[in-house]
Amino acid sequence: MTPQQPSQQESMDVIVALKKAEKMRIDFVANVSHELRTPLTAIKGYTETLIHDIEDGRKIEPEFLKIILKNSNRLLSLIDDLLDLSSIESGADQLHLADIDLKEATEHVIERLIPHAKAKNTLLTSDIRCDTVRADMKRLEQVMTNLAENAIKYSPPSSTVKIIWEEDGNEIVLTVEDNGPGIPSKNLDRLFERFYRLDKGRSREMGGTGLGLSIVKHIMQRHQGTVTVESEIGKRTRFRCRFPRAAP
Ligand SMILES: Nc1ncnc2c1ncn2[C@@H]1O[C@H](COP(=O)(O)OP(=O)(O)O)[C@@H](O)[C@H]1O
Numbered sequence: 338m339t340p341q342q343p344s345q346q347e348s349m350d351v352i353v354a355l356k357k358a359e360k361m362r363i364d365f366v367a368n369v370s371h372e373l374r375t376p377l378t379a380i381k382g383y384t385e386t387l388i389h390d391i392e393d394g395r396k397i398e399p400e401f402l403k404i405i406l407k408n409s410n411r412l413l414s415l416i417d418d419l420l421d422l423s424s425i426e427s428g429a430d431q432l433h434l435a436d437i438d439l440k441e442a443t444e445h446v447i448e449r450l451i452p453h454a455k456a457k458n459t460l461l462t463s464d465i466r467c468d469t470v471r472a473d474m475k476r477l478e479q480v481m482t483n484l485a486e487n488a489i490k491y492s493p494p495s496s497t498v499k500i501i502w503e504e505d506g507n508e509i510v511l512t513v514e515d516n517g518p519g520i521p522s523k524n525l526d527r528l529f530e531r532f533y534r535l536d537k538g539r540s541r542e543m544g545g546t547g548l549g550l551s552i553v554k555h556i557m558q559r560h561q562g563t564v565t566v567e568s569e570i571g572k573r574t575r576f577r578c579r580f581p582r583a584a585p
């Protein structure tokens with residue numbers, strides 16, 4: 338049998354896909370550089386000011402040191418998230434699949450988020466309507482944490498955040514829902530892109546890297562599952578993750 342030549346249309350499709358991938362790579366490098374530059378510029382500026390203050394015999398402003406520390410932590414979070422995203426995406430990080438006890442995993446996640454929730458007087462609830470899901474424990478907890486943390490962060494004080502696990506045909510479904518401000522429908526398409534944020538300044542101020550949802554998307558892809566979002570302005574945002582019941 339002679340191998341079939343690709344048609345002209347197929348060759349064109351490959352070229353278009355390659356060009357798109359190349360553009361995404363270039364955009365990503367530009368975005369990463371910009372994201373790293375912002376905290377580094379602050380660290381440089383405040384360090385220079387401190388050096389001048391010391392040289393001129395002025396009192397050191399402790400507030401400046403706090404700003405330097407905050408921006409150093411931002412850089413570390415960014416680099417940690419970038420490394421994490423790259424290992425999930427490339428498949429370098431093997432998934433350790435097991436039948437995860439959903440009650441236990443959800444309680445574990447809630448326990449860690451309670452301080453954040455309490456600080457905002459947010460009610461964090463769970464409703465576990467099925468027993469297990471076939472997944473990687475660490476990555477599953479990361480999905481729940483990223484979604485619930487966002488729900489707490491972007492909703493006003495005294496909101497309610499629900500984590501729900503249920504079965505739907507051949508899928509095990511995680512829903513994380515809040516009754517916060519909602520997300521305009523025009524922004525929903527781009528929400529899972531790296532560094533995409535509705536309000537860059539506000540996200541950065543709250544220590545966000547803009548990579549949380551992108552990490553969720555790639556973890557779900559590695560599990561051969563999906564993540565979707567629906568939202569109603571002024572009412573709610575609901576993220577839904579679907580895991581195939583059978584092992585990927
Ligand atoms: N539950 C939510 N309610 C409102 N906006 C949200 C919610 N979850 C995510 N977002 C928006 O999506 C953006 C991207 O989220 P994410 O990737 O986790 O990045 P980060 O939280 O670091 O900004 C956030 O900056 C925010 O604008």
Ligand SMILES: [Mg+2]
Binds near residue numbers: 483486546547549550
């Ligand atoms: Mg986030």
